[in-house]
Amino acid sequence: MPDSLPTDSVGIVTPQTLHFDAPITLACGQTLESYDLVIETYGTLNADASNAVLICHALSGHHHAAGYHTMDERKPGWWDSCIGPGKPIDTNRFFVVSLNNLGGCHGSTGPSSVNPATGQLYGPDFPVITVSDWVQSQALLADRLGIACWAAVVGGSLGGMQALQWSLDYPERLKHAVVIASTPRLTAQNIAFNEVARQAITSDREFHEGRYSDFNAVPRRGLMLARMVGHITYLSDASMGEKFGRELRDQAYKFGYDAEFQVESYLRYQGERFSEVFDANTYLLMTRALDYFDPAYDFGGDLSKALAGASCEFLVLSFSTDWRFTPARSEEMVNAMIAARKRVSYAEIDAPWGHDAFLIPTPRYTDIFTAYMDRVAREVGA
Amino acid sequence: MRPDLEIIQQWVQPGHRVLDLGCGDGTLLDFLQRERGASGFGLEINPDHITTCMGRGVAVIEQNLDTQGLGNFEDQTFDTVLMTQALQAVRRPDMVLDEMLRVGREGIVTFPNFAHWRLRWGLTLKGRMPESDALPYKWYNTPNIRLCTFKDFEALCRQKRIRIKSRRVVDGQHQNSWLARLWPNMLGEIAIYRITRENPK
Numbered sequence A: 001m002p003d004s005l006p007t008d009s010v011g012i013v014t015p016q017t018l019h020f021d022a023p024i025t026l027a028c029g030q031t032l033e034s035y036d037l038v039i040e041t042y043g044t045l046n047a048d049a050s051n052a053v054l055i056c057h058a059l060s061g062h063h064h065a066a067g068y069h070t071m072d073e074r075k076p077g078w079w080d081s082c083i084g085p086g087k088p089i090d091t092n093r094f095f096v097v098s099l100n101n102l103g104g105c106h107g108s109t110g111p112s113s114v115n116p117a118t119g120q121l122y123g124p125d126f127p128v129i130t131v132s133d134w135v136q137s138q139a140l141l142a143d144r145l146g147i148a149c150w151a152a153v154v155g156g157s158l159g160g161m162q163a164l165q166w167s168l169d170y171p172e173r174l175k176h177a178v179v180i181a182s183t184p185r186l187t188a189q190n191i192a193f194n195e196v197a198r199q200a201i202t203s204d205r206e207f208h209e210g211r212y213s214d215f216n217a218v219p220r221r222g223l224m225l226a227r228m229v230g231h232i233t234y235l236s237d238a239s240m241g242e243k244f245g246r247e248l249r250d251q252a253y254k255f256g257y258d259a260e261f262q263v264e265s266y267l268r269y270q271g272e273r274f275s276e277v278f279d280a281n282t283y284l285l286m287t288r289a290l291d292y293f294d295p296a297y298d299f300g301g302d303l304s305k306a307l308a309g310a311s312c313e314f315l316v317l318s319f320s321t322d323w324r325f326t327p328a329r330s331e332e333m334v335n336a337m338i339a340a341r342k343r344v345s346y347a348e349i350d351a352p353w354g355h356d357a358f359l360i361p362t363p364r365y366t367d368i369f370t371a372y373m374d375r376v377a378r379e380v381g382a
Numbered sequence B: 001m002r003p004d005l006e007i008i009q010q011w012v013q014p015g016h017r018v019l020d021l022g023c024g025d026g027t028l029l030d031f032l033q034r035e036r037g038a039s040g041f042g043l044e045i046n047p048d049h050i051t052t053c054m055g056r057g058v059a060v061i062e063q064n065l066d067t068q069g070l071g072n073f074e075d076q077t078f079d080t081v082l083m084t085q086a087l088q089a090v091r092r093p094d095m096v097l098d099e100m101l102r103v104g105r106e107g108i109v110t111f112p113n114f115a116h117w118r119l120r121w122g123l124t125l126k127g128r129m130p131e132s133d134a135l136p137y138k139w140y141n142t143p144n145i146r147l148c149t150f151k152d153f154e155a156l157c158r159q160k161r162i163r164i165k166s167r168r169v170v171d172g173q174h175q176n177s178w179l180a181r182l183w184p185n186m187l188g189e190i191a192i193y194r195i196t197r198e199n200p201k
Helices: A132-146 A158-167 A188-204 A220-234 A235-241 A262-277 A278-294 A303-309 A326-341 A356-357 A363-379 B003-010 B027-036 B048-057 B093-103 B117-126 B150-159 B179-180
Strands: A016-022 A035-042 A052-054 A095-099 A152-156 A176-180 A314-321 A344-349 B017-021 B039-045 B058-060 B077-086 B102-113 B162-170 B190-197
Touching: A016 A132, A035 A132, A052 A132, A052 A158, A052 B039, A095 A132, A095 A152, A132 A158, A132 A278, A152 A158, A158 A176, A158 A278, A158 A303, A158 B102, A176 A363, A188 A220, A188 A278, A220 A262, A220 A278, A220 A356, A235 A262, A303 A326, A303 B017, A314 A356, A314 A363, A314 B027, A326 A344, A344 A363, A344 B048, A363 B048, B003 B027, B003 B077, B003 B102, B003 B162, B003 B190, B017 B027, B017 B093, B027 B039, B039 B048, B077 B093, B093 B150, B150 B162, B162 B179
Parallel strands: A052 A095, A052 A152, A152 A176, A176 A314, A314 A344, A344 B058, B017 B039, B017 B077, B039 B058, B077 B102
Antiparallel strands: A016 A035, A035 A095, B102 B190, B162 B190
């Protein structure tokens, strides 16, 4: 909890819930008759609505990207390091929009919402959502906010996939796509990790085939395991080594199987906390959206062909120790952009934090991000 | 504007696609974009230069020619491939030249002349590794690991059947002096070569 708000914070922010009445048809063929999207905005939209930046969240993210909800909040929004006055996404210049995606569990319509057709929670009946579906809903959100064209669509990891998808689906509606620590498609290894996470959830006795709320149950154990395995893939061997090493909670081995190493208790703590705040069906949905993402699929696997219609400029950033979405995956994307003759800039940032590095403000990352966004701001007159 | 850049920009036509190998802080590409309506990329490995490029709107890719080459660029996709003051710093200049003319129709290369009289003088009389405005490093920390003379470069071009379309020789301040024109390999400090394949595919 801050005693006073830092000067480079967007300050106290209040989420808004926007209701959409027009049906939206999803990639899976199903339709949502109506839905809510929860958003936060920071900064001010300028007169010609040219300074808007969309923030797309990753697997477990949500609309609360920056600032504090109350003075009692322990931590600011998940990307507070990059959004705020004087920060890379400078809220003195940009109007920043951050939302909780469809299928989420932080207020936007998702598996834990009531299905208006039945009066019951959607639960496992909530349709599987794709990255394209999210982008479609974000475009409808832009319409609602009076934003014809984003100055930039920005995201890390799964958020970066949305930024890339934006450039393909609505090329005329964004000037820049900033794709950080992302990938043009998951590898078999990535999907395998997701599958372990899903199995952990669905094999939990409390899962009840996704209808746990009918039984007043929560598949905590499964969610916890899913988060533990996910969390390992977000860190690097080096950063885990530095943080925990082989440190024991007590001085000596106890010759048992309780959490004796610090890393074990850390993972358990992270998993437990996550299982208290995240919805299991949403976790399944988010990991499936990751698995399915493959914009090159319809183009014989050739991403440069998929990119043919894109007209925005791209910034692609990767991190040296990210083994979930390695720099090679980002370079694959960059090379496809080069082949498609798109304007792209790319840097691999040396950072020890693994995939999580996109959330941590290392100097070079901040410098590059700031320089690029400063130029975007100048370009749109912000 | 620096005289060597002034010469180079005359060789880039409006609308040209340009690839700048070792683009530094993007000064040249920025100029070519704004003044000549060219477009393209810079490749660079220096983090500060990369940041500067991104801030000024020059599309820059962090890519190391020595370890990554130009394999990610398709054949003949650029009008001009530039390499100013970087040829002497790559591990295999001969292969870089081949790659330049694979991805581009034309190459523009500048490098310092190791046969300049002042360098010859330094080596002959002082017996020390030469230093100059164009080569301001010590032997042990210089990034310039493949120094050559104008004659060496031209011999390599002949061997590779690379045609030299034009050559301009300037002094250390990039001034175009009559002395350098008179006896380039002795009096010229930096040369700007415009090259192409003898028999374009």
